[in-house]
């Protein structure tokens with residue numbers, strides 16, 4: 001019998017669903033807007049609609065299970081704890097809400113944790129059982145694979161890698177605390193520094209690459225075209241990223257670190273300064289040589305991770 005796995009990514013903007021076979025090969029996908037301001041019940045019914053789209057024509061017993069990734073905080077039981085981009089989701093259990101209507105085993109996790117699982121199973125982390133994954137975009141999230149398993153912590157809240165304090169007097173993070181890694185190296189942080197430099201009169205081609213407001217994307221485009229200020233801004237973000245990575249290397253001793261998310265599209269302009277900083281900040285040469293590479297899976301990483309969670313928890317051998 002053909003066996004399928006369903007992966008769902010519940011984002012603040014979009015709900016996306018995917019059906020794959022057990023090797024991760026995509027067979028169907030669907031997406032629609034989350035319209036999060038309409039509240040949990042409306043969003044849950046849209047999740048069910050997207051799942052029904054990707055399971056049309058498939059019999060129930062062919063489906064091994066459904067995995068769903070959601071923005072943290074979400075606990076190991078699949079209860080969502082009021083994430084900023086999903087208003088009204090206080091204590092809503094994705095597992096309970098979806099298991100009844102779908103009649104499937106449901107597995108839920110933090111979207112960035114699932115990104116690590118996806119890269120481990122299908123992407124740039126294949127064969128590496130001690131892996132750190134960071135997604136650098138609007139925020140900075142992360143996931144840790146230790147001994148081949150996702151590190152979840154006691155209740156499932158582990159691996160908020162973007163919320164480590166690098167400077168107690170630093171700029172405010174998206175979470176409200178000062179000086180977290182996310183406040184220095186996320187897309188909005190890079191854009192903030194760019195606007196500040198431009199307001200101070202620095203000459204740069206960044207505005208020419210901006211479609212309206214200056215964003216990290218316009219900084220990256222200008223940097224790739226050789227703009228000195230843009231290169232400096234990415235170097236600075238890479239420096240802070242490297243400080244964070246050195247902390248993670250000391251704490252977790254991964255074999256490989258993968259950087260994904262929109263900002264990672266700046267490539268070596270971000271990664272090389274991060275590697276240099278790591279090399280300068282290690283407490284002993286024994287920690288040297290950790291591979292710091294770009295992640296492989298792109299925007300589908302959360303969906304693939306949700307599918308990978310079913311394969312891991314549902315007992316599908318790798």
Ligand SMILES: [Zn+2]
Nearest residue numbers: 163173175180
């Ligand atoms: Zn924070």
